[in-house]
Amino acid sequence: MQKTALESIHIALGARMVPFGGWNMPVQYRAILDEARTVRTKAGLFDLGHMGRVKVRGPQAEAFLQKLQTNDAAAIPAGRIRYAMILNEQGLTQDDILVYRNPKNDGFFVVINAGNAQRDLEIMRATAKGFDVVVEDCTQTLGMIAIQGPASEAITQRFTKGDLKALKYYAWMDAEVCGVPMTLSRTGYTGEDGFEVYVPKGHEEQVWNAFLEHGQADGLTPIGLGARDTLRHEAGMPLYGHEIDETTNPIEAGLDWAVKMNHDFTGKAALEQVLAKGGTGRKLVGLTSTSKRCPRQGYPLVHAGQQVGHVCSGNISPTLDTNIATAYVRTDLATPGTQLEFLVRDKAEPCVIAALPFYKRQR
């Protein structure tokens, strides 16, 4: 199992460690729901060293990315970031990724999921054969730390040279953090304001400790993967292996906004067929339930005695104070307000279709 540069810090902080995507990661430092509330009201610190980080350079970097992924790489201005997917020829999702055009416009950067990193790199290297491009896996040479929550900007600015206020959402910049040149982006996976910092190898502990030291007065605490999942789910963001995987396409997952049909990418022809047929007959929806039981991944959804879908993720939402879930359901039943039931140990519990996202912060 792989470990991030911060593993011993997590253990010293008393984190419960679990294997995630081939990495030994902190799932929680204290109660998961309390950690989630801290991020919504103050700020939280995340070790994202497990995420795959890939540099893409060369004269045909843009053309390569157009083939690789669904969004329009040509339309990304310097210093901006777009969400996208890597598909196979059948239009099924291999991973969801972020594509960054470098602030100096000298190439791209791609962040991929830990559990898919190996496969993604194989796809990238195979795709790269047709282009004059260099794909460099820098997961081992670049750390990744996130701060998320309303106090993020104030805390980060205390030890960062660079105007964070001017940095837009889904943009990134070169900055000096703790006196060390690095890049940081205004991105995240929680639905809150915040930053993700790409830390040169050897400086991870220094940056982590600077956040903790400068954030202490604002209530910043480290946050594990458990709360990260709760927060992303409340914010309606998909998690690979749950809402999306190699059996789903971006249209039924409601991610068509990240698919631009103006360029030729792997899986495009299959998506055109799906669109021509008017979809796949099922759709990703939100569910809420006030039942004592939480709908969980794999539970069947039932309507009028018939199975009409299944649950992808279920969580207890501390922000909404109810159970939330995402599920694939028959398109004709996908309207918010529709009453369904989920089965837990063959017992039917009520739930109702809700609009996604469950939570949107006030800006």
Add this chain to the structure above:
Amino acid sequence: MRPTDRQYLKSHEWCKIENGIATIGISDHAVSHLSDLVFLDLPAKGASVTIGESFGEIESVKAVSSLYSPVTGEVVDTNKELPDNLEWLSQDAFAKSWMIKVKVSSTSPDLIDSKAYDAHCQAEG
């Protein structure tokens, strides 16, 4: 030190048999690994339970786990207060946090003593 007056399953249930009645619960190790408990589903009095099969479920913030029966028999009592006081499990998994009492007709051959169970927990981490 875990109680030596009872036996354990590797799936982390404990079982104490007195006068043909098994009292069943889950260990401190299970409780600390589940963490943040939110729901406990136990069978009704009169239900039958079977060796190796699920007699209930315990749910944490992130996951649901089955509770496996170390005995076959009939449920003669359940700890009705426990589902509303799940914090008892982290305070003391071995006394007031018992879950069910079963009139035993047969016992699992997989039950191990506290020493073997301690070693199992250590190996599991």
